[in-house]
Structures are given as C-alpha cells and as structure tokens.
Amino acid sequence: MCKKRHGVIHPYFGCKAALATMHGKNLAISPSFHKILQVSIQIPEEINTDDLGTFTGEIERKGTPLETLRKKARIGMEHLGFKYGLASEGSFGPYVYLPFVAQDHEMLLWVDDERGIEIVEQKISTETNYGSKTVSTWNDLEDFLEKALFPSHALIVRPNSGLIAGLTFKGIKNTNELQQAIMRCASASTDGLALVQTDMRAHMNPARMKVISELAEKMACRLASLCPACSCPGWGIVDYVLGLPCEECGFKTKQIVQEVYGCADCDYKYAAPRGDGVTKSSPAYCDVCNP
Ligand SMILES: [Zn+2]
Ligand SMILES: [Zn+2]
Incomplete structure (x- = not known):
C-alpha cells in the first residue's frame, strides 16, 4: 500500500472519473480508486468501445495501444462531461523471457484535463490462461480445457479457415454450448477444424480481472503521490x-x-x-x- 500524506487534502479527493468499458472493468478498478484516492469511477451508458477494435478480429485495431487508450478515455469523458478519465487495454502473446509461457500485458491511462497531464501505468503478468487450439471434434480438447480454466473462464469458437458471419461464438461457459459451437464451426470451415480460443474480455476472464485490479492499485498509488516541487499528482518512476x-x-x-x-x-x-x-x-x- 502506498504512503499517504497526513494533513494534506489530495487534489483528487471526492472527484469523479469516467471509465469507458463494456466489460465490467470498473469491478477491478473502482475499489482501489475509492480506497486510496476517494475518487468515484463512473461508467457512461450506451458506448461501444468495440468500435476501437476487438480481440476476435471482427474489427481491426488501428494505431498504437496508447492512441487507443486516449480515444477510449476521451469517449468516457465526453459522454459524462468529466475532466478526469481512465482507460484500460490488454494485449496477449508469448512472454518476452520465456516464449512457451503466455503473458498478459495490461496498460492503464489516466487523463487529467484540469492540469493537462496524462499518466500511463503498465503490468506484465504470466498469470493468464491465454491460449488457443484447433480441433476437429470436442474429444481433442480435454487438456486444453484445463489450461484454459474452463468453465470459470469463457471460450470463443470460430471456423479455423476464417471469419464467417454468424459463426463466432463468444462467452461460452458450458460444455453443451461448446460442443455445439465446435460442431458447427468445424463443419463450416474449409479445413474441417474449429478454432477454440480463450475469451480475454475482462468480464469473461477472472485471471485478467485480477491483473487489472493490481494495476489499478499501482495507478491509484501513483496518483496519490504528489510532486515534491509543484504538488501535481502522479509523481513516480x-x-x-x-x-x-x-x-x-x-x-x-x-x-x-x-x-x-x-x-x-x-x-x-x-x-x-x-x-x-x-x-x-x-x-x-x-x-x-x-x-
Ligand atoms: Zn563481472
Ligand atoms: Zn512537479
């Protein structure tokens, strides 16, 4: 836990910040912001952050992760008319130091229009179920399901040969649905295979939620630290x-x-x-x- 300054009221105390999320990330982010900064996180309604790209590739991600973060934060701030905003992004792939191990790279951006500043915090974790497997039938999937932490963590199924409209099944959390999806996708795929992937959307993936919540605590602590020279929040490495x-x-x-x-x-x-x-x-x- 970060150090608090006694007797000094933090400039963010009692403020509200916007978080544009469709995937329940507020559950991971709000507690630290409330506890450490007394900042309340608000979610704008009727937003679609999937317009900025999806993990499953129906909408391609454009620009750098930081550009996407800025756009997301702005969407929330504009909807709610707030001076403060947050945005979160995750990316997944092989761990830099051990290519056979998967990593979850989470980024969190804080935007403060009152002071014209932004702060980025990041966390790389190997505590992730990220992975995929191509199968022709349900029977080939057993060892993968264990690694993917199914059914507490959801899966996505689509035809292996490419995206076909109406044949991307997301958020699968039960065996029956999974079997059906594999059958339909495998038979629609030109190579007879279904691609089974871990669903990395935060509300479908408790392991990812945990990493986001650890990152939120790191960010809240960073924002709680004031510059020794000018008292601006966000003093840090x-x-x-x-x-x-x-x-x-x-x-x-x-x-x-x-x-x-x-x-x-x-x-x-x-x-x-x-x-x-x-x-x-x-x-x-x-x-x-x-x-
Ligand atoms: Zn030496
Ligand atoms: Zn300063």
Whole structure:
C-alpha cells in the first residue's frame, strides 16, 4: 500500500472519473480508486468501445495501444462531461523471457484535463490462461480445457479457415454450448477444424480481472503521490539508469542501478537507488564474467 500524506487534502479527493468499458472493468478498478484516492469511477451508458477494435478480429485495431487508450478515455469523458478519465487495454502473446509461457500485458491511462497531464501505468503478468487450439471434434480438447480454466473462464469458437458471419461464438461457459459451437464451426470451415480460443474480455476472464485490479492499485498509488516541487499528482518512476555493478568484478552491467522519479507536469526529477534494495548484479548478466 502506498504512503499517504497526513494533513494534506489530495487534489483528487471526492472527484469523479469516467471509465469507458463494456466489460465490467470498473469491478477491478473502482475499489482501489475509492480506497486510496476517494475518487468515484463512473461508467457512461450506451458506448461501444468495440468500435476501437476487438480481440476476435471482427474489427481491426488501428494505431498504437496508447492512441487507443486516449480515444477510449476521451469517449468516457465526453459522454459524462468529466475532466478526469481512465482507460484500460490488454494485449496477449508469448512472454518476452520465456516464449512457451503466455503473458498478459495490461496498460492503464489516466487523463487529467484540469492540469493537462496524462499518466500511463503498465503490468506484465504470466498469470493468464491465454491460449488457443484447433480441433476437429470436442474429444481433442480435454487438456486444453484445463489450461484454459474452463468453465470459470469463457471460450470463443470460430471456423479455423476464417471469419464467417454468424459463426463466432463468444462467452461460452458450458460444455453443451461448446460442443455445439465446435460442431458447427468445424463443419463450416474449409479445413474441417474449429478454432477454440480463450475469451480475454475482462468480464469473461477472472485471471485478467485480477491483473487489472493490481494495476489499478499501482495507478491509484501513483496518483496519490504528489510532486515534491509543484504538488501535481502522479509523481513516480519515469525512467531508469542502467549500470548495476557486477558482484564479481565490479563492471557496470546493463541491469538497472537507479530509478528516476519525475513529475507529469513540471521538469523536477531525481534519481534514487532501486526500490527493491538490489545493489549488485549477478555475474550472469556481466559482459566480462559471462561474455
Ligand atoms: Zn563481472
Ligand atoms: Zn512537479
């Protein structure tokens, strides 16, 4: 939990922020914002964030994740007429360090039009069920269902040969529905296979909800920190200095030695030793000891 400043009322205290979501992400985000900042998260009605792209590919995602986040945050802020807004995006793929393991990369954007600032926080987690499998019949699916955490986590089924109108089944949470969907998609697919994918939409995926809620706490703590120079919210790590010395030979490795704290508004910055207390690098990362 982050440190609170005693005796100082935070500028966001009692404010409202917009969150454009169709997928119940407020359940993961609201508690930390309420507890840490006393900010209330409001959801605009009648919005369609799927216009900005879907995981299943019916609508292609355009632009960088940050551009999509900005558009999403604006949709919510404009609908509700709020100065503050939030948006969340996730992307899934192989884990950078272990390609056989899947990762969930979550991003959260805070927009503050009162001060003209934005803050991005991110979290990469391997606690995800992300995966897919092509099958011709239901019988080939058993080991996948366990890894996919079915039925507590939903599945999506479509023909493997490509998208066919009316044949993308989302949010499948029971065996009967799943069997039906596989039969219909496999027989419609030119190769006779159905593609079974994990449904990564937040309200269908408790593992993803958990990562979003951890990220929301990180963001709320970041926003709770005020710049020591100008008191703007969102004081936090903005950069890293590399060069952690090797514990064998003292050579400067490419590991992080200092964290640079900065403000979202003014230019004030300072570098501090790593927050995890690590002061020496393992020789495994040293170009001299382990070239
Ligand atoms: Zn060394
Ligand atoms: Zn500042």
